[in-house]
Amino acid sequence: MNTSDDTQTSAPAVRDEETAHALRVWIALARAHNAVAQLAAADVARHGLTTAEFGVLEVLYHKGPMLLNEVQRRILVSSGGITYLVDRLEKRGLVERRDCPGDRRARLCALTEPGQSLVASIFPEHAAVIRNALAGLSDEEKDQAVKLLRGIQKTGESLAAEG
């Protein structure tokens, strides 16, 4: 990500410096995310799950039954995607749809008994994979990282919101 050939632009050097810093962060962010995501994906793949599928199971495990809507927002897929995803999990008997008392448009999504015990058996191991992936950072560094990353998220999301 070399910007040293931008000498023909009229932007002041300070701004170029800031841009260069920002691009470095973005590259580092993408690579770090990719590295961890690959480990996470490889781990859940051993149980025949994609990360999205595991995400659904995990959120239902920790938060209980939930509208499709909410699951969708939490795991960041499209409306068509959540239907497809829950269809797959339902076919495998890990999840079930229930009517939502008080709103007949909506469906609740809940773990079945087999789904419950699958997550219970997978999750601790998966958490250990994540712990190892981040073991290069001390707890203080992890706190720092969370703070910085949340700052990035916040700015990004507010920019996305305004268009």
Next chain:
Amino acid sequence: MNTSDDTQTSAPAVRDEETAHALRVWIALARAHNAVAQLAAADVARHGLTTAEFGVLEVLYHKGPMLLNEVQRRILVSSGGITYLVDRLEKRGLVERRDCPGDRRARLCALTEPGQSLVASIFPEHAAVIRNALAGLSDEEKDQAVKLLRGIQKTGESLAAEG
């Protein structure tokens, strides 16, 4: 990502604490990445490009012609993916394949003249989008973030390498 109900596990509290920290970092990393990736994708989409397509063009722009192989490693797609990606860009006349002098298995990939000027016109604007997305962090915080993220990447990649 609530782990406070793990009281039945035999893991010591210290380890649980480390795991909880790690999970928080992983969540924050995923959300921050997603927020910036969405902005980046929306920006390049205005020119009819996906992020992967832009990635190819950008790396060729900054590093010059390159084996398909190298492009593939840099933008993190599969072998089938890079063929498909370069096919698409080639059909649009933004990129061309050339024979590699000295190795008849390999193909070089290079920007065409239109490709060159497209990237030249898009890149500064795109860099500005990234700068804005990360404007919530001071330059010192950006440096910190890069350091922490590279640490995560390194651990992740070495874990992936060993299996």
Next chain:
DNA sequence: GGAAACAATCTCACTGGTGAGATTTTCTTC
């Protein structure tokens, strides 16, 4: 209490990307 705006889900055609294996060329080692 009816109309219109809004909300939750689902359908469907499509696309970006994967991964195993095929093909061609190069490197290594005997």
Next chain:
DNA sequence: GAAGAAAATCTCACCAGTGAGATTGTTTCC
């Protein structure tokens, strides 16, 4: 210098996920 391992790319069948629009139900507001 021949055989086999390794490398670079491509092919192809497949799949997860998207997004526009349809459907059904709810809320709001006159």
